[in-house]
Amino acid sequence: MSELVELMGEVDADDEAPMNPEQREQLLEAYRAASGPEDT
């Protein structure tokens, strides 16, 4: 079974379609906004 389990760990190796660039940028913006200095 370990051989099968090992192979199962590789099934997504070639499936690295990136996140939609627009969506990615929106998330990065949200991250920057959340990480920025807090208003005083």
Next chain:
Amino acid sequence: MNDTTSDENLVERLRAGDDDAFASLIDRHHRSMVRLASVFVADEDLAEEIVQETWLAVINGLDDFEERSSIKTWIFAILTNKARKRGKRDARMKPWSSIFESSIDEEVTPNADRFDSRGQWAKPPAAWSVGPEERLMRDDLLKAIKSAIESLPASQRAVVRLRDVEGLSAAETCDVLDISDGNQRVLLHRGRVKVREAVEQYMEQTS
């Protein structure tokens, strides 16, 4: 790479507002998250929507992340929580109860006599790999395995994905899916048996 070891530094950078660290987190986990969300919904757009909500929750929850689990487990747990909540109010979602709560009694474990009481193979099937010729078939074999995983019932697919594809431990899988260890073991066992059978069938057809 060891997720936990690399996590320590990553979390520190994320909390320090490091853009590259967050971009790397997205690149590392986004596809896995979409695939996990797809277990709970039939619609890819809805899966993406749940993942997007999860990312926003991750951003807002970073300071509260207590690092008692790997960041991947934490993110997956947020995702399944989102999926569970959406299931209560969105007709496009499979109700959570239909996925897990009745999953154990639905079927008899296939080929139970091939396993011992610990769930290990009583009589291991013939090995299928290693020679150079077989390696040429590796990509097709991986596709067959992936297709077998995708064909599993949602509850088994979720457990097999988390345990065998994502490499989570049994305890982490139980936490993420909010299921008992017994339930997790049965679902994993049944899922693995079906995948194994599909792979054996594939091997017979191609030999």
